[in-house]
Amino acid sequence: MAQADLRFLGVDPDDEALYRLLLRRGGFGHAEVSRHLAHEAQQGIEPQDVYRRLTSLGLATETPGGLLAPVSPAKAVEGLVERQVDRLRAQLEEEAITSGVVDSLLAEHEKSLADGSRPADIQSSVQHIEGMAAVRAVIDELTFFTRTESLTTSPTGVLSQDTIDHARVLDTRILRRGVHMRTLLASPALDDATTMSYARELTTKGAHVRISYQPLERLIICDRTAALTPIDPTHTSKGAILTRDPGLVAALVSLFERMWHTAHDLPVSEDADATSAAFASTMERQILQSLCTADKDETAARELGVAVRTYRKHVASVMQRLGASNRFQAALLARERGWV
Template identity: 65%
Template sequence: MAQANLDFLGVPPDDEEVYRLLLRKGHFRQSELGRKLSGDAVAQDDVVEIYHRLTEWGLAREAPSGQLAPISPAKAVEGLVERKVAEFRAELEAEASRRGVVDSLLADHEKSLTEAARTTDVSESIQYIEGMSAVRAVIDELTFFTRTESVTTNPNGVLTEESIAHARLLDTRVLRRGVYMRSIMGAAALDSPVTMNYVRELTALGAKIRISYQPLERLIICDRAAALTPIDPAQTAKGAILTRDPGLVAPLVALFERMWGTAQDLPAGEEREDADAAPITEFEQRILRSLATAEKDETGARDLGIAVRTYRKHVATIMRRLHATNRFQAALLARERGWI
């Protein structure tokens, strides 16, 4: 059987030769490489360069002892393929940008929206999308056409591996186009390593993300022209409402800006922001006092002039900040902190 080469994955013959030598020998030091290649076509002046290039290709790793050890063939080839795919994607995106493909498609898309706006009333500019698969399809389309700004909220704050896998392609695609992305996460995100790893990944790509200790409304707004909200905030799996009507989108943008203004920047480094770091608001103090005086949530909500559901969301947020397991404990911890 003829030997298959790695040149189609971009690995030069000299580098591949050293990698194969590593696979046969197991490992060796940089000082030993010259002797092992003696008599071969590889010039000795290139030994050091090849040695370091192998780690860049992901074909080998340098152990703490200073020895160079090979990466397993399956993992090495997988990494080379991913690298080649990334290069190919970058080339295609650059060519698409040079040709103005997205701008051309957007022009047709916006033209159709403008024409539709002239012939439809407000009720026809609102769409009800039922089921999560249909909602995801709409999000895919919205993010594809987004070119200036994308803002989202995640009241729950915790992302699963599955949801991250779906979101990563969309988010990175938007960020690579230079879209200004902002997102507000519920405070529970700080206790989820999986979520925080993805959040750090996005911020490294340019996204702006904040943490909110206040109740959040679920929103996705693209280019301040289209907004997506859940049909039922308590059961988001039911579906979503998509609106492009300026009179409806503008208040949702204003709502997001208010939530953004009260949210906190991500804690520096990998440290978890403690509850003390975010000062308690006057309204939260009123909520805490009501826990001690109101016998029922309905009474507390009525005294504060808010809906019972909103009252309970505030109580849950405060309990999470205090790491309290019940309301009585929350009141005690709040007194210890001097909040009430």
């Protein structure tokens, strides 16, 4: 039977050959990589490039001693599958947004409001959504259509694991699209390890999280065009009020901004090293690596599985965070901080 390969999971045959060699050997260093490249007549490729490719694919890890060690086959394949699924999802979501289908569907929605063809109870720009299942369905829809900004608050501060599991899918979706996310957590979050872990996870993906010591109103605002507030703030399970009224949404945005400006930045973890790569998100590291390896934005975007527009937005964000005036300077500063 012919040997199966990993090309369908986005792995180049040369990289797969190295991974299989790693599995047979159990690991090797720069010298072994150099000999392998020479034997395979792969000119112009440095061992560090091989290290970077295999580790970025999740096929290997670099040990403290500088050796390249293989990731177990099951874990490696699982990671490759997730990578391809994430890439396909990002491409489909980007296409859904840029193709015009979103505007087309929203036009139908607006038309039905204008001609009064919808049932009386949902013609209003303010709707009552009863029950948590219905509220989550509305949140799913709102986040799918969110293009530029997501503002949320958590008045209790503490997030249950169930809430996090549901939110992670939605949050990852919009952050991957380059949406600007700001989240406010009440101060009890500081004493809850699960909540703080997720808050820091969000920041590594590009979100901005702050802690408030003042009372918070529960809000979800998307693109400053739609907002959700609870029907009963003391019993949120009863449901929510969805408003698209421009005046009401603007007032809620103003309320969020006041709460945001009185809040404090998320504290740095006690065991965090200010010079470690942990302060760069996975996407930021991939963007920085692409600046060093890809000659065109189109090539880099294709390799990362995102649209060119989204790629350039991430580049601008990384440059701003590093305080760099150009891409070359961004690469240098990133190396100084140990991000790449």
